[in-house]
Amino acid sequence: MSGRILFLGGNGMIGSAAAREAVAQGAELTIITRSAPRRPVPDGVRLLTGDVRDPAALAGLLGDERWDAVVNWVAFTPADLDGHVEYFGDRTGQYVFISTCSVFGRPIPLLPITESSPRRQPVFGYARDKIACELHLEQAHRESGFPLTIVRPFHTYDETTVPLLSGWTAVERMRAGEPVVVHGDGTSLWTLMHSADFARAFVPLLGEGHAIGESVNVVSGDVLTWDQIHLELARAAGVREPLLVHRSSESIAEEIPGWREVLEHDFRHTMLFDTTKLQRLVPGFAPRVSFAEGARRVVRHHDAHDGARGVDAELGAAFDRLSARVAAGPDRSQVV
Structure with a gap:
């Protein structure tokens, strides 16, 4: 892929793998982290320091820059999204929210899990808050056309x-x-899914209009x-x-x-997951690890x-x- 990509956070395990894959595919990548990166950042990446949960700080760092895709790796509650719809609504072609497949309520009423399986987590706090984030952003998509894509990893790992x-x-x-x-x-x-496989499935979703308005479970077989x-x-x-x-x-x-x-x-x-939608959005993807x-x-x-x-x-x-x-x-x- 090519294009201007902004990562809000994204220096953890899967974010770092996605950064490597994005750069390898020709993206012009900027990453904003709150502190010094914990993992190596690929050559050619523009690295900024700031609080991505602070709309004023974002505006001070980025001004009126425009992006083909913005990826939010570090929103865990709706409060973490304050001001993002207003600020990025006309500054990006796509806003990707990193959620989790843990939003699907257990026990699962029907296997395999698809993107339309019921979201319900009254007890597990992390998943409950991610559901609230999804609902907040989905409302913005319905009401104002906010260019949302929801990506749900499951259990990823690396070495x-x-x-x-x-x-x-x-x-x-x-x-x-x-x-x-x-x-x-x-x-x-x-x-389970290796982070390198996640990255290979994830990066082709960035900057692609066909993924806007969609949620997709990025999981392996x-x-x-x-x-x-x-x-x-x-x-x-x-x-x-x-x-x-x-x-x-x-x-x-x-x-x-x-x-x-x-x-x-x-x-x-x-x-267990049905990967039909992932295969439709990223044709030919197959895990390698x-x-x-x-x-x-x-x-x-x-x-x-x-x-x-x-x-x-x-x-x-x-x-x-x-x-x-x-x-x-x-x-x-x-x-x-």
């Missing part, structure tokens, strides 16, 4: 991120022959059970038969209260960087307590 709540601790425990706890019976289905996710990481780490212990979400939350919300309202539910390959990249990166291999001793102790319960007898709470 710096172990896509488990237990992070690198799980990998180290598998290597040591210690038990790793998996919620439910390990067979619920989950969808890499569907695995939670046991398979753990097993692929174990294989990548050189472990043939990891010790996986299955406990109910409720039992895990008793030992690890910080996991309660995400387990009970997110990870315990099967998440299987999770088997992605897991190898994760392990190689962590093995090469001492500082990345953090182990949570308290989490390990909680896993030991949960595993001891299994040894003592069956888990009589509901297995989900």
Whole structure:
């Protein structure tokens, strides 16, 4: 693609991947971050510092500059969007709001999930606020023609991120022959996407009129059970038969209260997606990084960087307590 693209935020995992892909495809990219970038910025990118949630600060930085597409990576509540409709309404051909597939209420009434599946998250605060943002911007699109596109990633990862709540601790425990706890019976289905694949699907949506007025779930077809996710990481780490212990979400939350919300309202539910709309908007897109390959990249990166291999001793102790319960007898709470 070519064109003038503005990223509001976007120096995190998927934003950085999208920046690399946009520059590789010929975009003239400007990124505004609140502080110094945490990740490398591609050569040729114009980097500005400011608070993108402050309309006056945006106006001071950008004046009357115009864009083919503006991408907001860092709006999490409607308050974060204050002034954006008014300021960008006649300054961009497209305004892309980065939402999340977590907006779809669990349990999902009908699988696979499509863009028209019900949005409902009365408990999970992050998703509830993203729904409110979507509704706010959709109203602006209906009432004033605000050039909105909603993009919903799901569970993305790259080599710096172990896509488990237990992070690198799980990998180290598998290597040591210690038990790793998996919620439910390990067979619920989950969808993962490498950030490079997200970027390859995402960048072609920018500056394209056919995506305006649309929401699109940018997800891969890499569907695995939670046991398979753990097993692929174990294989990548050189472990043939990891010790996986299955406990109910409720039992895990008793030992690890910080996991309660995400387990009970997110990870315990099967998440399968219909990618028909993504294929229509980005013809020919196909993910290139299987999770088997992605897991190898994760392990190689962590093995090469001492500082990345953090182990949570308290989490390990909680896993030991949960595993001891299994040894003592069956888990009589509901297995989900």
